[in-house]
Amino acid sequence: MNEIPKNFGLHRPSLTLYAFHLRNSINQGEEPTVAEAPILWEQLVDLGDKFHITKLKTLPNQLICYQNNQYFPQIEDSFGIEYTNLLHNQEQSLNFQLIPQTRGLELQGLLCPFRLHDTYAIDLTLYSQDTFSISQLSNLNYNNLLLPPKIQASLGQTLLLFGQPIEAQDNYQDLANAFVTQILSERNSTELISTGYLLGNPIFEYESAHTDPAQKLHILVWFKCQDMNQNCMDKVAEILLYLLWCRHKIQYVYYQSRWCDRKAKKLYGKLQNYERRFHQITQTANQRSQLRQLQVDLSNIGLEYARYLGELADHENTIAINEKNYRNKLEKLESLPETNLGLWHQFLRYSQNKLQQQIQTDLRFLERGRDRLQHLKATVQESIATAPVENQSRFGGNSWVQPAVTSFPQNLYYHEHVAVTNDMPGIPENIYPRLWRTLSNCDQFRTNDRLIDFFDSNDLLKAWCNNLPETNSRDERAQRVIAYLDDEYRNDTKENVLMILLHLLKKQIDPVKELHQTLSELIQELEPILAPKSNSKSNLVVLHNNPSLNDLRKAEANPKGEPMFYIAGDEKLLNCARAVARVTVPKIVNGKMKKIPTGTGWLVTSELALTCWHVIEARDPKREPPISASDLQKQIANSVFTFDFTQAGVGIEYGLVQMEHDNLELDYAVVRLRDRQDSPLQRRRFLGLDADIDFKLVTQLYVIQHPKGQPQQRSGGFYKSDLDSNRILHSAPTEEGTSGAPVLNVTNFQVVALHNGENETQKLREATKIQAILSDLQHNRPKLYNEIIAAQSQNQE
Incomplete structure (x- = not known):
């Protein structure tokens, strides 16, 4: 120089x-x-x-x-x-x-x-x-x-x-x-x-x-x-601002992609630990509850992993868009006289050959982690289905005691595969809210590490230390620990592990504090509920043949003349139920998962399923703005339809390929499911449609549903009236999570409406007529309509 x-x-x-x-x-x-x-x-x-x-x-x-x-x-x-x-x-x-x-x-x-x-x-x-x-x-x-x-x-x-x-x-x-x-x-x-x-x-x-x-x-x-030329200089000033904006946007987005890549690879590195944990669980007793917790953890890590992969793909797309805009501005600049800007063509090559290719390489590598994760989830699912029934002592010998059904607090997140009604069978609904709030207020529940250290430092709890659930929320940490421990018993003392935890926490707290008193009250209330059951046979009353009892039986033989039902009808209902699934949609707001609400959906062809639009959107229209296109795509990519979910730990999952059509006014969405080689959808019957039904007050209806994300249930009711030309009101009982369920005509077991939700004014349930849905499809998506009608026609042959 x-x-x-x-x-x-x-x-x-x-x-x-x-x-x-x-x-x-x-x-x-x-x-x-x-x-x-x-x-x-x-x-x-x-x-x-x-x-x-x-x-x-x-x-x-x-x-x-x-x-x-x-x-x-x-x-x-x-x-x-x-x-x-x-x-x-x-x-x-x-x-x-x-x-x-x-x-x-x-x-x-x-x-x-x-x-x-x-x-x-x-x-x-x-x-x-x-x-x-x-x-x-x-x-x-x-x-x-x-x-x-x-x-x-x-x-x-x-x-x-x-x-x-x-x-x-x-x-x-x-x-x-x-x-x-x-x-x-x-x-x-x-x-x-x-x-x-x-x-x-x-x-x-x-x-x-x-x-x-x-x-x-x-x-x-x-x-x-x-x-x-001054005019040329003015053009340079105008174009240069846009050109530099695109350049800096590309570099910024790539910088953000490196953060996503690091986060995703950190999760990828944990997969081996989860695989090791699975193999350890299969060598222990009481496998089912531990496997369920592992399943929940895998679902959570899967959502987070998918989020990072989705963001990486978004970053790659954003770079490609800005690269195209950069190229257009560069061409305009080079069209000016006596201009040669090879310097900025070098940046284009750098963007294509380095930045975009690096993200593509990262995605290919990380997709292997997604496949490993899906394989592990499927293996855990199969293991849950075949795991031996745990804790026979809770059934009181040979006579089975019906466990209490738990009512969950509103802010409990539902997770894939977890039958929420069976996680805590022994905790009554009047005790459970106080229990999880009290645990979440204990210092030991402040972080995952503090809770693990507490278990590890107490010999009575140490055996349960390795499989403690981990989460970022104190409240959710308390709920998951209850679900993990409420049916766990020590083999030596037969004590319930949740009760042991409560006693140890109480010892750590100053007796003058209100938290100490609350723990004492909970221990007193839960002691008889969670106490180990006796292995002796229950006292059974044996009825001997005597005239008075025989006379009593005669008097009780259908004294009111109530109707009885043919088993053939139940068989038809069960066949219909195999086409109905629990729908799990992660609520993603600005790229971050908030919670996992549930709904219901059902097959209308061997590939297409119907559910409510508001189930897919996962938003409260009264309190939240409409979903963004980016969040919607992420929710669709991570949604799951679980068929045959009739009891905890069972079911077959199918992801979504895409959403084919939606209608906000009619509140319905048509989605295409991703098939599985091990359980092809063609083996699963889809529901027939009855678009020509003449609704009458005597029209009896069935609703097959997954209320509150629970295992499959059905309820019955009657058509009450038309809400408008597209909707009906019916009286079948439903709960949150039923949205998207099929409303069946009892006489032919065909779908006449899609359940939407509660009409608070009428104190009845709303449902969109199948006729209205088909009419909308025929008008707006004729190819999709023809695909459904063709399948329905073959189904009737």
Whole structure:
């Protein structure tokens, strides 16, 4: 490199900062922007305070996204989001004077703030009409005012130094190197990565090695060595903003993808531990309860794993979209005269050959983990079905005692494969809420590690330490521990392990505290319920033949003349039940899983199933905004239809290929299921449709359902009236989780309506007529309608 004389410099230099900051993200929840969105404007105000620039100090008064000096981004919605000038009255720029810092050099400035779709962008330029020597160029970036951390834009930033060299040079690259060194502080370093020509004048590109976009330095040096057409220069300014935005967006998204990749690979690394845990469980007694807990944990890790894979795929798609936009802007720039920008074609190749290919490689690797996880889940499912029945002592010898059915609190999340009514058969519904709340208030339940340490340090609990459920919620941690321990007994003392836990927790708490008293009360109430049962035979009353008892039997033989039912009808109902599934849809809000609600669905062909739209959406329309397209796709990708779920630990799962059609008004959705080789859907009958039924008050109905996500049940009722031309009201009992269930005509066991939910005004249940659904499909999706009708016709032959 040739040394440049210190007195060499630029005529009329300018330094422009292009900074890009994230305004919106899929993770922002119900807020109008991400929490950090206004930071860019706050940083500019801070600059105004430090450098006494009045127009920057009062910047919020100049922006449309502020009202009364308070950030109010909703007002931007009335403008176009693709490109919005954020200054009041659409002024072109905010112009200001910068007080000279040294040697009387006068600087002027202008700020152009924009919104570009999901991004805030600024064009902040400092310029002078004077001639600056190399040593004076640092005044354009006085005190690093245009570098991080004074400006820390989340997507990244570019500095453009422009000016006319005072003398022609044989090697402008050496001159550019000297200028870059001068405007940067000693702690910032960049490397020259490419060169080119823009409007016949040399341009040089520099970049630092930072991976964090907010810290990365990207610098362009453009020399004016010959005159340029002003119209062409205006076009450059317009195109350059978009081009740099796409460039920084690509780098930012790739940086985010590295975080997802690390998280997913961390989960992948845990798979071996889960496989080892499965093999350990199969060598122990009381396998079923441990396998169920393992199944829940695998479902949770599967959802989290799928989320990261989905985000990686989204990142790859976002990079591809921005790469296409970048290419379009680059082509427009290169269409200008005397322009050769091979430097930016290199970035395109870098994006394709490095960034996108790396994400694709990551996804291929991580998909193997998903396959391993699915295989392990299927193996655990099969093991649960074949595991021996546990804890015979709870059945009181040869006579079976019906366990109490538990009513769960509203905030208990339902998980795949878990029959929620059977997890805690011995805890009465009036005790259970107090029990889990009390446990969650104990310090030992604050974190997973604290709970594990507590079990590990107590010999009476140590045997249950390794399989303790882990979760991020204290409440859910308490609920899962109850489910894990309520039917666990020590082999030596026959004591219930949950009772042991309660006693040990009580010893850790000061007797004067209310928590100690609550634990004492719970122990007293649960002692007789969870006490080990006697192995002696129950006392049975034997009825001998005697005249009085025989006479009594005669008197009780159907004294009211109630009807009896043919077994053939039950057989038809059971055949119908095999086409009905529990629907598990993870509620994903801004990419994060909130909970797992359930519904019901059923086969209308061997591949297509019907359920309610609101089951797939998993939103409360009264309190929540409609679902985003991104969240909907993730929910569909992770939804599960479980058939033959007639008791805890059994059932066959099918994922979704896609949602074929939905109708918000009629509240229905048609989905296509992903088939399984080990249990093809063709073996499973689908339900017939009765679209021509003439509803009458005597029309008797069955509803096959999975209320509250429980094993399959059915209820009966009658048609009551038409709610409107598309809906009926019926009286069959239903509960939360029944939505999407088939409403069957008792006389022919065909579906006449799709259950939607409760009509609070009428105190009856609503259901959409099958006739209305078929009519909508015929009008809006004729091919899908023909597919269903063809299958139904064959089903009737």
